[in-house]
Amino acid sequence: MRMEQKHCDATETLKKAGLTKTDQRVAVLDALIYADCPLKAGDILQRASRQIKINRVTVYRILSLLCDHKIVREMSFEHGISHYEMACVHNPVHPHFYCRRCGRITCLPPLTLSQAWDWLSQPSDFSVERINVQLIGLCADCRNNENSNSVASEGFIKTSGGKV
Amino acid sequence: MRMEQKHCDATETLKKAGLTKTDQRVAVLDALIYADCPLKAGDILQRASRQIKINRVTVYRILSLLCDHKIVREMSFEHGISHYEMACVHNPVHPHFYCRRCGRITCLPPLTLSQAWDWLSQPSDFSVERINVQLIGLCADCRNNENSNSVASEGFIKTSGGKV
DNA sequence: ATATGAATGCAACAAATTTGCAATCCATAT
DNA sequence: ATATGGATTGCAAATTTGTTGCATTCATAT
Numbered sequence: 001m002r003m004e005q006k007h008c009d010a011t012e013t014l015k016k017a018g019l020t021k022t023d024q025r026v027a028v029l030d031a032l033i034y035a036d037c038p039l040k041a042g043d044i045l046q047r048a049s050r051q052i053k054i055n056r057v058t059v060y061r062i063l064s065l066l067c068d069h070k071i072v073r074e075m076s077f078e079h080g081i082s083h084y085e086m087a088c089v090h091n092p093v094h095p096h097f098y099c100r101r102c103g104r105i106t107c108l109p110p111l112t113l114s115q116a117w118d119w120l121s122q123p124s125d126f127s128v129e130r131i132n133v134q135l136i137g138l139c140a141d142c143r144n145n146e147n148s149n150s151v152a153s154e155g156f157i158k159t160s161g162g163k164v
Numbered sequence: 165m166r167m168e169q170k171h172c173d174a175t176e177t178l179k180k181a182g183l184t185k186t187d188q189r190v191a192v193l194d195a196l197i198y199a200d201c202p203l204k205a206g207d208i209l210q211r212a213s214r215q216i217k218i219n220r221v222t223v224y225r226i227l228s229l230l231c232d233h234k235i236v237r238e239m240s241f242e243h244g245i246s247h248y249e250m251a252c253v254h255n256p257v258h259p260h261f262y263c264r265r266c267g268r269i270t271c272l273p274p275l276t277l278s279q280a281w282d283w284l285s286q287p288s289d290f291s292v293e294r295i296n297v298q299l300i301g302l303c304a305d306c307r308n309n310e311n312s313n314s315v316a317s318e319g320f321i322k323t324s325g326g327k328v
Numbered sequence: 329a330t331a332t333g334a335a336t337g338c339a340a341c342a343a344a345t346t347t348g349c350a351a352t353c354c355a356t357a358t
Numbered sequence: 359a360t361a362t363g364g365a366t367t368g369c370a371a372a373t374t375t376g377t378t379g380c381a382t383t384c385a386t387a388t
Contacts (some may be wrong), residue, residue, distance in 0.1 A: 010236070020353095020354060020366075022353075022354075022366065023353095024367070025366090027379080030254035030304055041344075042343090051288065053368095054367085055367065055368050055369075056368095057345090057347090057367080057368070057369080058367055058368070059342090060345060060346075061346095061367080065386080071295055073294065074242055075211055075242075075298075076240040076242055076243065077298060077300070078238060078239055078300070079240075079242065079244075079246075079344090080244040080245055080246055080343090080344075080375060080376065081244050081320065081344070082242065082243065082244045084337080087339080092212075094297075095223060095298070095299060096296075096298055097299045097303070098298055098299070098300045098301075099301070099302055099303040101297070101303075102303065103259055104265070106260045106303065120206055122341075125303070126303060126304065127302040127303055128300070129300055129301040129302070130237070130257070130299075130300045130301065131206065131297070131298070131299050131300070132239055132262070132296070133259035133296070133297055133299065134297075134298070135217075135260070135261045135272070135296075136241070136259055136262045136264055136292070136293055136296060137244070137260075137291040137294050138263055138265055138288060138290070138293070139261070139263040139265075139270065139288040140263065140290065142265035143291050152232070153328040161327050184334070184384090184386085186334095186335065186336080186384075186385075188335080188336070189335090196366085205375075205376080206374090215350070217337095218336085218337095218339050219336065219338075220337095220376090221337070222335080222337070222380090223337080224334055225335080225336080225377095226335095243345085244344065244345080244375080245374090245375070246375085246376085317366090
């Protein structure tokens with residue numbers, strides 16, 4: 001019987017997705033796998049650079065690739081900067097707290113809708129000024145015209161006539 | 165008896181906030197007041213320019229001012245671009261749908277948590293691939309150190325020991 | 329009408345991200 | 359093991375978004 005892992009393995013992740021293994025991709029994945037909060041591209045460059053030689057542009061390209069393959073989630077808070085986090089089984093979708101003063105991002109526990117109700121009644125260390133709920137996907141038009149150049153068209157939830 | 169207005173009036177909004185009325189501010193507000201979805205700074209510049217002469221920098225400065233005064237809400241979806249919408253009585257906080265293909269943003273109906281549960285069971289025109297929940301405010305550290313330079317410190321919800 | 333502080337325009341800067349192309353690397357078939 | 363070809367990376371430069379400093383213009387209270 002195999003032990004359950006706490007983190008994904010970069011090499012295995014690439015293999016499972018049918019992606020070529022390169023030192024740069026492993027380093028970027030490692031940075032994300034062992035991060036305790038979403039990272040900016042610059043953070044990832046910095047951490048990956050401790051491991052190997054890697055260019056800023058390569059970081060962006062790898063992140064874009066990983067997002068297309070739904071290995072990584074991209075999110076954006078204020079001030080026009082993207083943050084990235086693993087989208088693996090060890091890191092299910094969850095809310096984030098963004099401090100508008102120091103910019104620190106805190107991952108909040110993943111909650112079902114009914115759990116959220118309870119959670120919202122609990123004391124908190126944060127002053128919440130605003131809550132943003134974003135649904136991301138394809139609009140009706142784009143879903144219909146999705147003939148060409150659609151890289152990330154695998155595994156999304158069809159909802160027309162069904163559930164969201 | 166006065167008719168209920170469907171939209172805010174730009175001049176009145178500025179007056180109520182104690183802000184100087186200028187052609188540029190009115191034009192920026194008009195763009196936002198009559199928009200049917202959140203706008204990028206570039207969109208606002210374009211629309212305001214149809215009305216008056218206005219500089220790109222001025223748009224950013226006015227948006228920043230309006231956000232500080234909680235007249236306007238700022239939000240950010242993918243790719244690190246800010247979008248802005250009115251934060252007035254005619255436009256209560258609500259979720260947004262972001263199409264990752266065409267970038268169009270659709271405002272969704274404002275919902276309480278219990279309404280959301282029902283809403284999520286309804287058919288939809290969107291393929292929702294991901295849901296982002298962002299809580300924005302001040303972390304514990306920053307709330308304590310909030311002595312100096314705190315412009316937007318009016319009217320936020322204190323939650324330590326209380327409700328989020 | 330005039331003075332004064334606030335608001336705007338302009339130019340330049342800064343940061344994040346993207347693009348084009350040449351050089352290098354990886355995976356596979358020999 | 360090695361050659362090969364397509365994929366991946368590095369580098370430079372461009373693009374986009376947003377910011378800063380300073381001179382000029384504007385709004386408003388006298």
